[in-house]
Amino acid sequence: MKYGKLDRSLLENVRAKVQRGLLPQWAFTDPDVFQAELERIFAKTWNFLGHESEVARPGDYVTRWIARDPVLLVRDAEGKVQAYLNSCTHRGTKLCTADFGNKKAFTCPYHGWTFNLAGELTGIVAGNKVYGKEMDRSQWSLRKIPRVESYQGMIFGSLNEHVEPLETFLGDMKWYFDLMLGRSDHGMEVRGIPQRWIIHTNWKISADNFGGDPYHTAMTHRSTVELGISPKDPMYASYGYQIVLDNGHGINIVTRRKDMNVPPFQGLPQAMWPMFERNLDPVQLDVFRNTMITVGNCFPNLSFVSPMHGTGGPDEPLTSFVNFRVWRPLTPTSIEVTSWLMVDKDAPEAFKEASYLSYVGSFGPAGTLEQDDAEIWTRVAEASQGWMTQDKDVHYNNVLNYLMGLDRVEPDPSWPGPGVAYPTCYLDAISRAFYERWIECLLDDAI
Ligand code: FES
Ligand SMILES: [Fe+2]
Incomplete structure (x- = not known):
């Protein structure tokens, strides 16, 4: 994608400067640079989410972010760490607003859809009456952060499912x-x-x-x-x-x-x-x-x-x-x-x-x-x-x-x-x- 005046030749010019120990000052604050960073850095690489001790027991959760994507980091009932997009699959409401806590399930404050620790949609207000039996609930689970790995207790997530393994990256x-x-x-x-x-x-x-x-x-x-x-x-x-x-x-x-x-x-x-x-x-x-x-x-x-x-x-x-x-x-x-x-x-x-x-x-x-x-x-x-x-x-x-x-x-x-x-x-x-x-x-x- 091309952002404003941020084309390849301009970036190559920046690279030549950086290699000589010089950084254009606009690189700090340019809005096009910022958009490109969100797309080409934060959406592609590993981002730190939290430490295993913060989600030690099943049901423990913390809410975090990968740049502008809200993340719900949870220890599930099987003891595995899961990371979901912290956004309800019904109308997109931010599902959990607390910084941390322990829960068996997350209920959305908008229309009350409820998701278990595995991210599955387990409760719908007025359920079958409004959607009928034919709606496949499994289609409406919380969206998973594509990759989650940890090293020395440090949990990282990536929005890029093809990202290199965390240990290679580190x-x-x-x-x-x-x-x-x-x-x-x-x-x-x-x-x-x-x-x-x-x-x-x-x-x-x-x-x-x-x-x-x-x-x-x-x-x-x-x-x-x-x-x-x-x-x-x-x-x-x-x-x-x-x-x-x-x-x-x-x-x-x-x-x-x-x-x-x-x-x-x-x-x-x-x-x-x-x-x-x-x-x-x-x-x-x-x-x-x-x-x-x-x-x-x-x-x-x-x-x-x-x-x-x-x-x-x-x-x-x-x-x-x-x-x-x-x-x-x-x-x-x-x-x-x-x-x-x-x-x-x-x-x-x-x-x-x-x-x-x-x-x-x-x-x-x-x-x-x-x-x-x-x-x-x-x-x-x-x-x-x-x-x-x-x-x-x-x-x-x-x-x-x-x-x-x-x-x-x-x-x-x-x-x-x-x-x-x-x-x-x-x-x-x-x-x-x-x-x-x-x-x-x-x-x-x-x-
Ligand atoms: S937006 Fe979450 S239940 Fe409607
Ligand atoms: Fe300092």
């Missing part, structure tokens, strides 16, 4: 998901209720920030260093490795430095360490032992951060947590964030609570770092909607700078894990790979 990201999500005997659980909020920005701005921009911490989050609730060195997020993975994914591993007095394994309780030895291979164990922070993005819009933050004053110890979030595209300049705090099921209760508090204070909707970021991302979108920045011709020098490290910083072959690892986190390598993947997706099917 590729080398699996190795890093193992570190964050598969290190304990019983995996992770979601603590608290996932929070949702809206930011007036574009989804790529936040995905690119989490994926490839530890550079901003020295300025945007400087006050948290001064308050003593982030690691003491303002450049803390530069030390470590930026790792470019396939399919547009990327992760930064900020390593522990002796002078920062950060304990091994991100300060997780020592009683848990033998468990890490059991569940990780020796290379993963060694990487995890020396990790202070992980932050990254799983293409397109599932980001994560596992940092160390304090809830008290400068002398209080920092506590780590694992936060996953989806940047759901609403419009070219607005996103809905859904944010999950995950914690090892096997962790002591005191650590789980400390980890949750550390998360809420920093990356919860009112958290210090979250507020810093949201303000800046809003400003990027705000400043990208005018005549000059939307111009697709070449009247203005209309590209943004993704040049950091290009042709200057070489990969470090001694990195023991998968991916192409560079020996610093102040680098635009992941961002470049993210936008290269993005433009390849847009070019696919372009006329």
Whole structure:
């Protein structure tokens, strides 16, 4: 399909720029780009829906979205996770409006059609009287999301029945998901209720920030260093490795430095360490032992951060947590964030609570770092909607700078894990790979 002026030659021009570390600013906010992203990215790829612990028992459900498609994620009576389009098959009403709960059946508020956990239409008000016996109810089951698969308890759905297997799509990201999500005997659980909020920005701005921009911490989050609730060195997020993975994914591993007095394994309780030895291979164990922070993005819009933050004053110890979030595209300049705090099921209760508090204070909707970021991302979108920045011709020098490290910083072959690892986190390598993947997706099917 062709959208406005977004034809193949224009997109090829963007690709050539992206390969040279330059991004046209209109790419953030252009309405045609947004439509093309919905069609060529979000409708085609894997989208994160939720964690298995959120739908642990039969009848447990959560309501989620794949971009603009509402999804009802349910554990059915047989214990299998099902994902349905959350829209009644009679007149299309959004069937379930609660965020989460437990039910035996879902009854539509419009005319009262009822669907069981298997998605079958089991009840019709005035049933046979109005439709007669001949209407085949099995034709009117809830519509299934075509593909649902999970890895390390993370459930993904795809609207594309021909999408590659989830594990192929995740590729080398699996190795890093193992570190964050598969290190304990019983995996992770979601603590608290996932929070949702809206930011007036574009989804790529936040995905690119989490994926490839530890550079901003020295300025945007400087006050948290001064308050003593982030690691003491303002450049803390530069030390470590930026790792470019396939399919547009990327992760930064900020390593522990002796002078920062950060304990091994991100300060997780020592009683848990033998468990890490059991569940990780020796290379993963060694990487995890020396990790202070992980932050990254799983293409397109599932980001994560596992940092160390304090809830008290400068002398209080920092506590780590694992936060996953989806940047759901609403419009070219607005996103809905859904944010999950995950914690090892096997962790002591005191650590789980400390980890949750550390998360809420920093990356919860009112958290210090979250507020810093949201303000800046809003400003990027705000400043990208005018005549000059939307111009697709070449009247203005209309590209943004993704040049950091290009042709200057070489990969470090001694990195023991998968991916192409560079020996610093102040680098635009992941961002470049993210936008290269993005433009390849847009070019696919372009006329
Ligand atoms: S729209 Fe759901 S029962 Fe009519
Ligand atoms: Fe940030």
